[in-house]
Amino acid sequence: MASVQDNQGERRDGTVAHPDLYPWFVLAGVIDTLVTWTVLRAGGWEVNVIAQLAIELAGHWGLIGLKVLSIVVFLVVCEAITARRAQAGRRLAVVAVGLAAFPPVVGLVQLAAAGGLLAARA
DSSP: OOOOBOTTSOBOSSOOSOTTTHHHHHHHHHHHHHHHHHHHHTTOOOOOHHHHHHHHHHHHHHHHHHHHHHHHHHHHHHHHHHHHOHHHHHHHHHHHHHHHHHHHHHHHHHHHHHHHHHHHHO
16 A cells, blocks of 8 residues: 655655564564463563553553553654654664564473473373
8 A cells, every 4th residue: 555645754644664564563572472471471571670560550451561662662662763764664674583582482482392391201
């Protein structure tokens, strides 16, 4: 979809700058939340101090709220940077998606390793 821009480069049709990348960031966030909660339920612990505080204060809803907040901040920052420097904003979005995918992958590896240990003990 084409985007209409005014003389300051602002989009006026309600579109976002990177519709091909933002869903991947959201998906990584959802998977991260699910994997984190699964690790916690399996006896693991949260290494992120801020996330741990959110969990202590509000349980899984705290974790979900923190993830939603991080997604909103990501979108606002990417849109603001892209409005000023399009290529820099795109690079930021690509890097952020890659970084967001890292924690759930690590968590899945931990769960697989723990499952392997449990199966070896049985």
